Amino acid sequence: MCKKLSLLALIAVVFLLIAFNFSPGLAAKYYSEQTDFTETFVPMTRHSWDKDDIESCVYKEDGVDNAYYVWTKLSVQKWRQALQEYTGNQEDWNITARFVESDAELESCDIKIYIYDKYSDFPDYPAQTGAYTSMTFKDGAGGQEENNNFDLRIYLSPLVLHGDGKTEINLPSYAFRNSAVHEVGHVLGLGHMQLQKGYLMSPHFDFWETNEQLPITTLELDALVKAYGTDGFR
Numbered sequence: 001m002c003k004k005l006s007l008l009a010l011i012a013v014v015f016l017l018i019a020f021n022f023s024p025g026l027a028a029k030y031y032s033e034q035t036d037f038t039e040t041f042v043p044m045t046r047h048s049w050d051k052d053d054i055e056s057c058v059y060k061e062d063g064v065d066n067a068y069y070v071w072t073k074l075s076v077q078k079w080r081q082a083l084q085e086y087t088g089n090q091e092d093w094n095i096t097a098r099f100v101e102s103d104a105e106l107e108s109c110d111i112k113i114y115i116y117d118k119y120s121d122f123p124d125y126p127a128q129t130g131a132y133t134s135m136t137f138k139d140g141a142g143g144q145e146e147n148n149n150f151d152l153r154i155y156l157s158p159l160v161l162h163g164d165g166k167t168e169i170n171l172p173s174y175a176f177r178n179s180a181v182h183e184v185g186h187v188l189g190l191g192h193m194q195l196q197k198g199y200l201m202s203p204h205f206d207f208w209e210t211n212e213q214l215p216i217t218t219l220e221l222d223a224l225v226k227a228y229g230t231d232g233f234r
């Protein structure tokens with residue numbers, strides 16, 4: 001009898017735990033509230049999208065572990081999910097990421113993402129020794145500015161160079177993922193914070209001080225909603 005009761009109690013507790021964990025609206029899953037208000041807005045880049053569906057493609061060099069591709073794809077998905085959840089609009093914000101076999105295949109994609117096995121393979125090495133995004137504006141045929149007339153490439157590597165110019169750093173997974181989410185933030189139109197550390201869009205990451213993944217927060221989402229509204233990238 002006693003056993004039966006405690007079993008019932010256990011079932012009730014388990015049920016409550018499940019109900020509690022799965023009740024919608026309890027907590028945001030894909031973004032966090034801004035907690036550091038030292039800076040209150042994110043500067044924007046010069047470009048902004050005017051497109052319903054943005055396709056990013058990921059090319060990785062031979063020898064780069066597949067996990068880095070998966071983390072890169074997840075970082076793109078993270079922005080989509082955060083924007084959809086924040087705006088309550090599950091239909092729009094369609095930014096996707098897929099794998100391509102060769103760097104030539106990247107050319108037809110809206111966002112071209114390269115994962116090299118080391119920073120010295122970056123096309124802009126030695127000026128660039130850590131993850132970065134390059135943006136160039138294409139010339140409009142009639143000198144007229146066209147929509148989406150920019151070329152965006154993200155360069156990532158698990159192996160980067162410390163600011164001291166000589167220490168090579170094999171990024172822990174959270175740091176690689178932080179830099180991928182940061183670079184996708186640039187691609188969406190977010191610039192850098194002032195020289196303040198700790199924000200997702202801070203110019204420098206402290207791989208040793210923060211050993212976790214930085215969340216996308218209402219600070220970055222507010223900035224994107226100000227630029228695009230709530231109906232996606234158009």
Ligand SMILES: [Zn+2]
Pocket residue numbers: 182186192202203
């Ligand atoms: Zn940056």
